Amino acid sequence: MEKHLKACKSSIFVHSKTTSPLAFRRIIACALLCAAISASACAKKSATASRAAEPQALPVTVAVAHRGTIAERLTLTGTTAAKQQANLSSAITGAVLAVNANVGDRVRAGQVLIRIDDSTLRAQLEQNEASLAAAQARLAQTQSGNMGASATANANLESARVAYQTAQTNLRRNQQLLAQGYVSQSAVDQSQQAAAAAQAQLRSAEVAAQQAAMTGNAQTSAQSEIRSLQAAVAQSSGAVRFISAQIAQTVIAAPFDGVVTQRSVDTGTLAGPGTALLQVSQLNPIYVNIGVPEESLPYIHAGTQVNITVDSQPGRVWHGAVATVNGATTQGTLSYLARVVLPNNDLQLRAGMVANGAFVKAERRNVVIVPRAAIFTGDTGDAVYVLAKASPGCKCSGKAKSVAVQRGLQTDNDAQVSGPGISPGTSIILQRPDQLRDGSPVSVGSTGGQAPSSSRT
Template sequence: MNDQAQSVKRLLGADATRRRGLVMIGLVLLGVAAVGFWLLAPRQNGKPRYETQEVARGRLVVKVSATGNLQPTNQVDVGSELSGIIDKVFVDVNDRVRQGQVLARLDTRRLEDQVARSRAALTAAQAAVAQARATLQEARANLARLEEVARISGGKVPSQAELETARANVAKAEAQLSSSEAGVEQARATLRTDETNLAKASIRSPINGVVLARKVEPGQTVAASLQAPVLFTLAEDLTRMELQVNVDEADVGQVRPGQNATFTVDAWPGRKYPAVIERVAYGSQVTEGVVYYPTTLRVANDDLSLRPGMTATAEIVTASREDVLLVPNAALRFSPPRTTGKKKSSLLDALLPKPPRPQSRRISEEVKRRDGARQVWILKDGAPQPVEIKTGLTDGRMTEVLDGELKPGMLVIIDMDSPGT
């Protein structure tokens, strides 16, 4: 009895396994049939699907992008003409200063001693002049006395040699007076130089502005033997700044002084600052083989949110057109593929992978004709129809239509999908 029960169980298990196998085979056959139907079924009656965009009127703004840095309109490096030790520093970074204000002072003891020596030398030179004048006066009086004696005696006395000696003494006294007077001028010049050096020991601000950098501390030695060391960097007026950008050689022909621009900085994301082009340099700069032309833009910074050295990205408006007919640039690049005979494909061909279709058959490069005309395609009775137009300015996405048969509301083809894709 037990053997019969086990036989029944084995039979029932075999039947269940057979049924599951048949179900799996049926599912596989159903999947193959679905794939075959999907591959062989016609789509859209073998016609390609076109992607279109409407032609409309609007505003076209042509911009040139450039990157640069913000700078003060007048930045001055303040140094020292004299060598010495810094005694005191009176300002720090971000301090506002006035023209003539003392920023720092050198140790002046040695310079004061030089001024004292020069004044003493001037006094001595002036005394030498007084002595020379007295000597000259004495020599002239002696000569006059001898000449009077000679006149009274009828030339008998004094002798001719005595008269010549007296005249020579007068000439020497006159020369000595001239030399002493020159010594006075020299002593005065030396005194003025020493007084000027003493004044230069007080380093003063040449402009009204703000201290951007302080590069000196009390006790530091300043050596100005070869060139004047920079002690402070001042900016004249941070409410008026300059944006120095580099314009690519391909765009410089569109950029002119007086054009408006906007720029952004990383410190204030989302905020656009206005600017105006002030100067476009004729001289070029080459960076890594790329030719740039330095361009200066005037910037208002009344709220002092901008700081020198910030990196800015500017967009310069080179042209603006209002209420013009616009066509997408993708429509100017589109060209339908050439129609050729197409053989039927088998199921094996449909299942095998195919190489990618060359884009050049579907989208061509923008081609300008000799007369400046361009070509776009519109749908007419479900088929592409070429339309010639004359184009103007472009912002890289849309192009101005100057002439042609395009009208607002027309749909131009910008792309297509072939059957089976």
């Protein structure tokens, strides 16, 4: 281009002396056209060089600093356990007539769950009640004084014979039921004791009758008779109460509100003492037992609030408080058992679940909070990049500005920061490329839940 311009100038100089005026004007027009073309080419070259020198905006994402509360938490693992748990069994031997609950059923305290056959016991109760009535009648008759000493002794002897025969009958019946598996050995032993007592009473009555016949001392014989009859009444009354108690034990009821968690019996099964039939567990409220290491004891005590989560129900949190902390380590471990009480109205928590307990270790209120991922460590310590105003003419969202901060409490996601260059509402660069530097132009692709706003710094 410069050569063309020099040629034009030389031509104008040469022809200005030898050429006609018309030709000279043509030469001048040609020279002006060459100059215009040259200026346009220079302008395009300058613009291209300017664009090449301008740095490219780096893609970033931002989040907005806000004021709030941040808590540093201590997370420990434990297991859920029923507040109460009872294995229900029968105190007597007998066939199961009915089972009124299945696994998973909610039951109320006092609700009848199992019935045992009580027909044999009721027959024994009738016999004992008859013996009691007879003893009471003899005692009343003797005390009335209408009988002579000899007659009283004879009546007492007859009563003792009847009592002995009844005791022998009961003993034989229980021995037969034991062979069939319907009564326990303890019932047979009790019948043998009753028969032996009746036999002794019969011998005493026989001796008393002989003495009354020989001495004729009516008063002494009557007093002895009364004492003997009183003992017979007491014995018969005790037998009635004993059988009545056994009949009451044929009905098995829920000891508290809860849920049936095990069932090992069906109708027709022969129940016996010591054999578990149903298990009832109280799951509302429910316990969470957490092992606390020694270094964490300063943060956990009775009344400490705790948030409980279980892996099987992600996103749900139960809120409770520590009820007790054991004063000694759990056997075989170096941890102290902390028991947390949780409401469990919908019974979504079940005994034996693995639970995570989050305890507040430290808390700060009304502080500036930023995402933890936005903080980086530079030559002078912790810092963040904030989104500052872009330079005039820059086709970008703004420029990155490094701001030093002091880090406070932090969680897995957030951190407390302080410093003169950051305040609530400041846009913090969250995700950034490795080549980002202080002053780099940036282009915001997305935000951490709030619209970006350049900080006025």
